């Protein structure tokens with residue numbers, strides 16, 4: 563496995579406001595990492611730090627082993643960046659704009675036409691070369707933003723809210739394109755949409771108020787044999803863990819528990835065992851340990867506090 567990004571203890575303050583605090587991150591080729599979080603969580607700040615547009619207040623970033631602070635040009639050569647709003651020039655035609663970008667990426671002059679043709683083909687822009695950017699739809703502008711990011715074939719792509727503002731069809735097409743690109747690159751993208759991260763990313767980091775609140779493979783966040791139980795009266799967790807179908811339990815509030823069942827046991831077994839032991843059962847619902855649950859639990863608990 564090739565490590566594309568290695569960042570440690572990354573922080574960025576704006577004045578006294580910590581926009582990002584103590585983030586550690588590692589990305590391998592072929593991985594798609596999603597930064598998920600509500601507005602102001604620190605996603606854009608993180609992506610700007612990783613793309614070298616913003617200097618960290620502390621911490622260190624390596625892109626393919628190259629220190630981004632010490633050798634910014636060499637490190638940035640390996641990455642493509644799609645900002646939240648791609649800096650497009652409406653008065654240029656698609657080909658003119660891509661030629662300009664290729665020059666900025668310092669591609670050799672002779673290699674430029676082929677690089678543009680490949681980028682356009684990958685982004686579904688083959689027939690758009692002569693079109694004025696001003697006349698492009700939002701979806702095509704986003705494709706063009708992506709085309710400029712992949713022109714120099716970087717192994718690392720950093721995409722800030724790539725599907726923001728697109729209609730559902732455009733979103734689906736762009737997600738497919740991201741999955742295609744991920745076959746030979748590593749991608750870090752930001753989003754505030756759970757389904758997007760679930761469908762596109764292998765790994766997710768939930769950011770909230772500049773801190774990482776959750777970091778896991780998206781596969782690991784799928785439901786298991788977990789149940790949420792609310793009991794009546796004076797109960798203790800031992801009452802539950804003593805029951806046959808229960809593999810383990812954790813208390814999540816007064817008389818509220820998250821219960822994991824043994825393999826082969828189901829919710830009826832649990833309900834029967836609870837009632838047989840003389841406990842009162844007020845609620846028994848499947849626990850969704852997927853990303854959505856975690857997302858809302860974490861964000862909700864924080865807001866509540």
Ligand SMILES: Nc1ncnc2c1ncn2[C@@H]1O[C@H](COP(=O)(O)OP(=O)(O)OP(=O)(O)O)[C@@H](O)[C@H]1O
Nearest residue numbers: 576580581599600601602603604605606607608754
């Ligand atoms: N240039 C800046 N100057 C001052 N504060 C900033 C600056 N950029 C970001 N911030 C603050 O840092 C925090 C994180 O912002 P950031 O844009 O990284 O969040 P985000 O998760 O990308 O949000 P959004 O989804 O709205 O883009 C916010 O409180 C924001 O107001």
